[in-house]
Amino acid sequence: MAESKDIITRRQLLKNGCCGGCLAGLGALGGLLAAKSRPGDTVWQIDPYKCIACGNCETYCVLEESAVKCVQVYELCGYCDYCPGFHEPGATALDTGAENELCPTGAIKRKFVEEPYFDYTIDEPLCIGCAKCVKGCAAFGNGSLFLQVRHDRCLNCNECSIAAACPSGAFKRVPADKPYLLKNVENA
Amino acid sequence: MKRFAHTVIAIAVLLNLCAAASAELLFPPPEFESDYVMPTTTTPHPHQDVYEYVDVAVLFIALSLASYLVLKKRSRRATFVLMILSLIYFGFWRKGCVCPIGAIQNVVLSIFDSTYAVPITVSLFFLLPLAFTLFFGRVFCAAVCPLGAIQDLVLLHPVSVPYWLAAGLRALAYLYLALAVLFAATGSGFLICRYDPFVAFFRFSGNVNILIIGVCFLLVGLFIGRPYCRFFCPYGVILRQVSRLSKWRVTITPDECIQCRLCEDACPFGAIRSPAVEWPAVEYAKAKKRLAFLILLLPVLIVLCGWGGSRLKNVTSRMHSTVRLAERIYLEEAGEVEDITDPSTVFRATGETIESLYERASIIRNKFILGGWLLGGFMGLVIGVKLAAVSVWRKRTDYEADRAGCIACGRCFKYCPREQLRLSKTKQEVC
C-alpha cells in the first residue's frame, strides 16, 4: 500500500514537474513574443507601382464584392476629354454612352469641368475592382487610376487570399496608421 | 526565339528600372479657370485597434466563464449557451479572424522571420487558451472556439467512430500542424487560413471550393462529432498534449463511479475510457516484447520518416511563390511550356537575372530539406509514440474522461446517474 502511494506521489511529482515546465515554456514563449511583438497593427494594401491590374483582386477576395476598389488621384489626372480609363479604345464618340464606356459597371463618372477638361470620379459602390480602367489609364494615360484596398470593407484576414494569388507581389502589409499607398501623395 | 526576345526586353528594362523609379516626375495638373475645386481621394480608415483588444478581453472572459461553468457549475446547458454566444461573437460578428488556430502560424513566422513582428493581440490569442488548458483542460474547445461551436451545433445523430479508426485519422491533425508550421516558418503562406472550412460561413461569402469543404464538414458533422476538431485541428493537437498536464479537468462525477457505462454512450467524441483490469496473462509476455520492439523502433521511425520528409522538398517547396516562379521560368527557358504567365512576365520585367532567381529559390528549397527532416521526424515521433501508446495497458477502475481527448463539453454530466443524484441533492439543499 505504502509502495503504491509512493508511486502515485512520484507520478504526481512528475506531472507537476511537467505542468510547471509547460507553464515556464508558455511564459518564455510569451516573453519572446512580447519582445518581438509590435504594438501597432498592420493592414493589407496594394503597392500601385507593382500592380499589373490582372483582375485577381476582383475574384480572389473572400468577400462577394471585393474590398479592392479603384481610386482616382486627381493630382495626377490629366482631365482628358478622351480618358483611356473611361472610354473604350474604339469609342465612337467621347460621351458617356454605354457603347463608349470601358467600365462594365459604369462606376466611373465623367463630368465636364471647362474646355477642354473633364473630371473623372469613382462611384465606389459600383466599383468591383476588376482593374479594367486601371489598365487603360496605366497604358495610355498618367496612371492616376489605380487599385487600393478600401479599409471600410476589408476584413483584414490573417492571410489575404488576394495576396496569395497576386502575381507581382504587389499585395503587402502596411502599418495601420498609414493604410493607403497613394501615388505621389503623402500616404493618407 | 520569342523567348529570347523576352529575355532581351527583361535585360533592357533592368538598365532602366532604378532610374525609372527615381526619376519620376510629378507632372502638374491643369490650372483651371473655372471655380472647379479638385476633389481629394477619400481614404476610409480601418476600424480595428480597439476592437482587437476588445477581442482579447472577450476571449479572456469567455475562457474564464467556460472554466467556471464546466468545472465548478458543471452545467451542460450553460456551457451550450456560452458556446452559442462565442459562435455569434467570434464567428459571425468578428468574422472568425483572428483565431488561435491561425495564430499558430503568426507565432511561428515571427520566430523564424526576424522582419515579421506578430501583433500583441495575436500572440495573446495564441497563448491564452494554452494557459487556460494548462489549468482547466480544453475549455477553449468546449465553449469558446467558434469552429468547434458550429460543428457542435449541427451534431444530431452521433455515430461512434471505432477506436482504431480515430487513432489512425488523428495522425492527419499532426500532419496538418506540421505542414502549417513548415509553411509558416519558411514564409510560404498560412495553410490553416487558406483551408479554414468554416470561415466562409461566418463571412457569408468565400471561395466556392472552401464553401463546399465547409458544407462537407458540416454534413459529416451531423453524424460524427466535431470532425474538424478531432481529426484536423492543428491547435487541438497542441491542446491535447497540454491538457494531459492540466491541473484540474472534467470528471464525469466527483462521486463514486457505478460503472453503468452510460457516459460512454453519451460522449459523441469517443473520449471516455472504460475500466480495464489486469493484463491477461497470456498476452502479457507478448505485449512486453512488442512494447520493447516498438520503443526500439521509435528512433528508426523518426530517422526514416525524417529522410522521407527531406526527400519531399521538391513538392513542399512549391508552396513558396519564389520556388514556383523559378520552376515556371525554368520551364519557359527550357522551352517546355509555350505561353508565359503573369508572374513570369513580371519577373522578366524586373530585370533580375535568372541565375539569381534560381539561387534565391535554391536557398528556399534547401530550407525545405531541413524543414522536411524536422517534419518527417516529428511525424515519425508521433506515429512511433502512438504505436507504443496503444500497446501500453493502463489499469483503470472507473469510467473516466480521456485526459487528451476530452473537450470538456459536459455532455456526460447529464447522463451519469450518480451525477443526477448529486445535482438533485444539491438542489434540494439549496432549497
Next chain:
Amino acid sequence: MNRLSAAANVKILVGVLIALATVSAVISVVSLDPFGEQGSGVGRKFIDDITELARIDPNLILYEESSVRISTGFEQSHAIAVDSKGLIYVAGDNAVRVLAPNGDAINRISLSEIVRCVEPGDDGRLYLGTKDRVEVYDDKGQRIARWESHGLNAVLTAIAVSGDDVFVADAGNRIVVRYDLSGKVVNRIGKKDLERNVPGFAVPSAYFDLAVSKDGLLRVVNPGRLRVEAYTLDGDFEFSWGKSSVAVEGFCGCCNPANFALLPGGGFVTSEKGLARVKVYDAEGTFVGVVAGPEQLLEGGTPYIAEVPEQHRVGGFDVAVDPEGRVLVLDRIKSVVRFYTKKKAG
C-alpha cells in the same frame, strides 16, 4: 427484425453520405487554386484586351530595321536629335552623347541635372533642356549660356531651332516659348485665346513635342487633343491635322503623338505611347504608312506595356530623321538607338 434492418439502413445511408462528403471535400481541396495559377476568372466584359488593336497589317509597314543598333550607354535615355551633318545627339541621365552617323562616340557633355531634350543649332551650337531651363553649349562641349528658368511647374520637353528663333515646349506650363538666339523671350505661343482662335494646349503628361517645318510654320503636338497643330511664328493658329482613333491611321489613347520628327520631304514621323507605334504622315497629315508597330518596337510581341509593374514601364520613344532619311528611334526600354530604313520596293 424490421427495426434492425432499418437501423442497418440508416447506418449505410450515413456511411454513404460521409463517403460522398469526404470525396467532394477532397476534390474541393485539390481543385482549389490559392495561387491564381488558373487565371483570375473574371468575365470577358471585365478584361481589357487590346492585343487585337496592336496588330498591324504587314503591308502597311514601309520600313525595316537595320541590323545595327547603338547602345546609348544611359540608364535612362530621354531624347534624340540629328543635325544637318548627320551627327546623332542622345540625351539621357545627366548627359548628352554625340555620336557619328555610324555610331562612333565623338563627345559627351555632362550636366548636373537630367537632360530632357536636345536640339543642335545650325551654327554648331547645342541647346539642351533640363527640367526648367535651356542651356547652350558650343561644339566643343563648353557651356556658353544658361537661360532663365521657367519656374517650378515647368517641364521642358522639346526644343526647335529655326533661323534666329529657338522654340521651347514647356509641358508643365502648357505653352511654347519663343526665344531669340541670345535667350531673350520673343513671345509665348499657344495660350488659350478664343479671339485669336487659339484653342490652347491640353497636355496631360510630360509629352509635348514641336518642330519648325520647311514652310516656316511651327508644328506643335496638342497631345490632349490627339493632333498636330500649325502656328505662325508669331503665334497665330493656322490649322491642325490628326484624329483620335484606334485605327492605324489615327492616334490612340491620350497624349499622342508623344513625339514627332520631320522628314526631308516635309512629311512627319510620329511616335505614340501606350500602343507603341511609329508612323509616317505626309506634309498634309495624311497617313502614309508604318515604320514600326508594337510587335517590332516591343519585341516578344508584348503589345501591352501595362502587363509589367508600373515602375518598370517606360514608353514614348523619341524619334529623329537623319539627312539620309533614316528614321532613328530612341528605344527607352533597351536604351538603344534603332535605325529604320525604307524597304526596297518589291
Next chain:
Amino acid sequence: MVDPNNNNSPNARIASPWCRSAVATALIGAIFSIIILTLIVANYVQGRVHEIRIEKRLENLKIEIREDSVDKQALIDEIRLLDLEFRQSRLPRPSFARTGGYLLLAALAVFVLGIKWADTLKKKTQIPKLQQDDTGEQVRQAALARWSVAAALALAGLVVLLLVIIPHVDFSTTDAEDASYPTQQEIRQNWHRFHGPEGAGVTADANIPDNWDGKSGEGILWKAKVPVIGHNSPIVWGDRVFLSGGDPNRLNVFCFDAVSGNLLWTGDVKRTLPKSEEEEFEVMEDTGFAASTMATDGKRIYAIFVTGDLACFDFSGRNLWTKSLGIPDSMYGYASSLETFRNMVIVQYDQGDAESGKSRLFTFDGASGRLVWQAKRPVANSWSSPIVAQTETGIQIITAADPNVMAFDPNTGAEIWRAECLAGDIAPSPIYAKGLAFVVEPYSKILAIRTNGKGDVTKTHIAWSVDEPGPDICTPVTNGEYVFILNSDGLALCFNTVDGKKLWEEDIREDFLPSPSLVGDKLYLLTEKGAMIIAEAMPEYKELKRCELGERCHASPAFANGRIYIRGVENLYCIGKQ
C-alpha cells in the same frame, strides 16, 4: 443482455404534442433551408448564364459599331439596353446572396433547434447496462489501432514515394554551377586573359599563321576600328573577341565577332567620378584609361579600368554588375590585368607603398559580383597581373610585386608562400612552368622560385637567380625548358629553366611594348612599330620572318583557333589563313 423490447415503454412518450411540434419546426426549417438554398444557387447560375450571354452579345455589337455603313443609332440603343440589363443583373447579385445567406442561416437555425428539441424530448432514460468483461475486446481494439496506425504510416510512405518519384523541375544552381566554369581544355583552346592561358604566353594551337602583310592586306582576315583607345590586349573566347577602351568621357567594353569582325555590342561602364569637379582625374598617356586586359570565364567577361571600376558583362552585352574598388593610388596609373578562376574573377589591386597596407588581392563571384575573399598584400603599387597556376601541389594564384612574390589559395585566399626578392616598379607578370615561377626585376635580375613551399620561402625555395637585365614591361615566356626574356629596348635573353644558365643573348634593335609569345617552338615577338618577328627559339636565336602590320602596337597579341588577333593603336586585326 437487455431485452430491446423493454424500450417500448419510454417510446410511448413520442406521442407528446411538444415532440410533434418540435419535429414540425425542424421540418419547416429544413424545407425553408432547401428552398432558400435553391433560390440562391438558381439566382447565381441564372445570373451568370445571362451575363455571359450579354457579354458575348455586347462584344459582337461593339465590333459591329466600329464598322461603317451600319445604322449606328440602332446599335447604340441595343448596346445601352443590354448594358443596362447586365448591370441590373450583376449589381443586385451580392446583396441578394447576402440576404439569402441570412435567411438560410435563420432557417437552418430553426431546423437544428427543432431537431435538437425533438431529440431532447425523445431521449430515453437509459438503463444501465450490465458490466461485462470486455478485456478481450479492449485487447482486440488496441491491436486494431496498432494496425490502423501502421497502415496510415504505410499509406503516407506510399504517398511520399509517389511524390518523390514524379519528375520535378530542378533549377538548383549548385550542381549546375560546378559544370558551368570552363574546363582546362577549353581554357587552353582559347585566350581568356592577358598573355593567354595561365598567363604563360603559350598557345596550344599549332595552326597559327606565319605570313601576312598589313599593307597589301595579305593574310589579314579583317580589320575593325576600335572606337575608343586602350592599351589592353584582346581576349578571345569561341567566336568572340573582347577589348576595352576608355577616355575621360567613357569607359567601354567592345565585343567583336571573331568571324566577321563586326562590332557586336558596346558595353558602357559607369565611371567613378572624382569627388570634386576641379580635381580631374589625371592619368599618364602611356597608361591610358584602359590598360588592364579583360578576362573571361567563358560565360561572363570582366573588365577593369584605371579608375578602379570593375564591370562584368555577359556574352550578350548585358551589364551584370559594376563595382568601384576606389580610385587606386598608383604611380603610373593602374594597369594590372584580370584573371579568372572557375567562375570567379581575380583582381590584383596593388597601390601605395608597401607600408601603407592598401594593396589587396580580391576575388569576386562572377554571377553576382559578391566579394568571395580578399587578401591583404604587404607590397607597393605594381602593374603586373596575377596568374592561376596548376602546380603539382595544387592550384595557386601567383603574384609579383615589390618586394614580395606571393602565392594564394584561390578558394580561400589564404597565403601559401611568399618570397621577398623583388624591388622597383614591377610590371612584368610572373609565369609558371614545371614547378617553377619565374619573375623578373627590371634592369637587374631574373629569378625562379619553386612553388612547393609554405610560408616565407625567401631563403629556401629560390631555385636560381641571375643578375642580368630583366625587362621593365614585357612579361617573359617559357616552354618549360627555356625561359625567354625580352627587354623593351630589344635585348632578348634565353635561360635554361633548371639552373638559370644563360644560353644566348640577342640584341634585336627594336622597341617592344607587347609581350613575347610562343607558338610551338617559335617565338612571336611583336615590335612597337607593329612588325611581328617570328624567330627560332631553341637552342639558338634565329630570326625566321618579319610580318609588318603597318600600325603601332602597344598590346600583346592573342592567339586562338588558328588566328592571331593584334590590337593596333586604332584598329583590331585578325590574321589567319583565308
